[in-house]
Amino acid sequence: MWKLVVGFIVFAAAALYMISQGGDIDMGGEKHGIESHGPAHDASAPASAAAAPASDASAAK
Template structure:
């Protein structure tokens, strides 16, 4: 049981290290619902015909 706990702590630490030092724009803060997180909307096209 202790070995499993130690292995979990090591893997979790390595994952956090790689996420924070990766150099990319990776957010570990959860879901972001701000306007900056979405691409601009495409312009509306003509309505679809039936």
């Protein structure tokens, strides 16, 4: 029985060590919504903004 307790403590310590060395880890679960997209979503904004003047130019003709 004591071997199980010691094994659990060693496993838990190893898991916590690996998690702490992992960097920015989000343990919040699944994300739904616009705030879950992060920087990748912001990168698509200039592309859509650049496309808008092109459509305005064709409408001005």
